[in-house]
Amino acid sequence: MKKIGERIKSLRRSRHLTQQQLAEKLGIDQGAVSRWERCHITPSARYRQELEAVLDAPLMEMDRPLLESVNKDLHFSILLDTNLCVLAASEITLAVNGCRSREELIGNSYAPLLDKTWHRLYLWLKESGAFDEGISWAKITMPTPTLHSGYRWMDSLWIPFHLDSGELAYRISSRMLDSIPSESLGRATLEVDNKQRELLIPVQEHKVNQLQEHKVNQLQEQPSLVTKTWSRAM
Incomplete structure (x- = not known):
C-alpha cells in the first residue's frame, strides 16, 4: 500500500x-x-x-468509505488522528460542539474543545501506548462537556484504524447515559499488546448532582486520577 x-x-x-x-x-x-x-x-x-x-x-482513496461512514453516522461519531486532529465527524457531533458547518471542525484540532480532565486523560492514553501500533480498543465513561446541556455522562468506544497512509486513527462512537454510574467514578479502560490498563476518575459528589445543570465554564476544579495496571493477558 x-x-x-x-x-x-x-x-x-x-x-x-x-x-x-x-x-x-x-x-x-x-x-x-x-x-x-x-x-x-x-x-x-x-x-x-x-x-x-x-x-x-x-x-487517501481507500479511506473514503471510512470517512463517509463517520460523516453519515446518525450517532455521535468522530474520526481523530493521534494528534486529535479531526478527520471526519457526524452531524450529531457537529451539533453537540456548536458547529454550523463541517468545515469548522474538519482539519482542526479537537483539543480546544476538551476540558482539563480530558486533556489529562489524553496524556495518560499516550503514556499507556494507546497511540502505538499495539492498541486494540479503548472505552471511556466520564462526564463530557456539551454545548447545550452542560456536562453529561457519556460512554465512548475508541477503535483504531490504519489509514491508506499507514497512519493510525481512531473512530470514536459515543452515547449519552441516562443516569450517573452508581459508583460516581469515571473510568477509562484500554487494551494494548493484549494487556489491559485502567484509569479511575473520581468525581466530586456535589458536582455529580449538578452535572446536568452546569455549563462548561462553570466546572473549574478537576478530580485527581488513579491508575491501575492489569498485567494479566486477556
Whole structure:
C-alpha cells in the first residue's frame, strides 16, 4: 500500500511542480513538503484537503468509505488522528460542539474543545501506548462537556484504524447515559499488546448532582486520577 508521502511525490511530479512550487501554493516552507515526501511526518487533515485541491486528486482513496461512514453516522461519531486532529465527524457531533458547518471542525484540532480532565486523560492514553501500533480498543465513561446541556455522562468506544497512509486513527462512537454510574467514578479502560490498563476518575459528589445543570465554564476544579495496571493477558 503506497505511503501518503509517496503519493504526494508522485502527484507533484505528474503536475510538473517542484517542491518549492508546491510549497508556495500551500503557503508553507519547502522543507515541510520534503519531510512529507520522505515520510518523516504526515500532513494534517487541513493540509491533506489543501493538497487534494492543489494536486486535483485524492490522497487517501481507500479511506473514503471510512470517512463517509463517520460523516453519515446518525450517532455521535468522530474520526481523530493521534494528534486529535479531526478527520471526519457526524452531524450529531457537529451539533453537540456548536458547529454550523463541517468545515469548522474538519482539519482542526479537537483539543480546544476538551476540558482539563480530558486533556489529562489524553496524556495518560499516550503514556499507556494507546497511540502505538499495539492498541486494540479503548472505552471511556466520564462526564463530557456539551454545548447545550452542560456536562453529561457519556460512554465512548475508541477503535483504531490504519489509514491508506499507514497512519493510525481512531473512530470514536459515543452515547449519552441516562443516569450517573452508581459508583460516581469515571473510568477509562484500554487494551494494548493484549494487556489491559485502567484509569479511575473520581468525581466530586456535589458536582455529580449538578452535572446536568452546569455549563462548561462553570466546572473549574478537576478530580485527581488513579491508575491501575492489569498485567494479566486477556
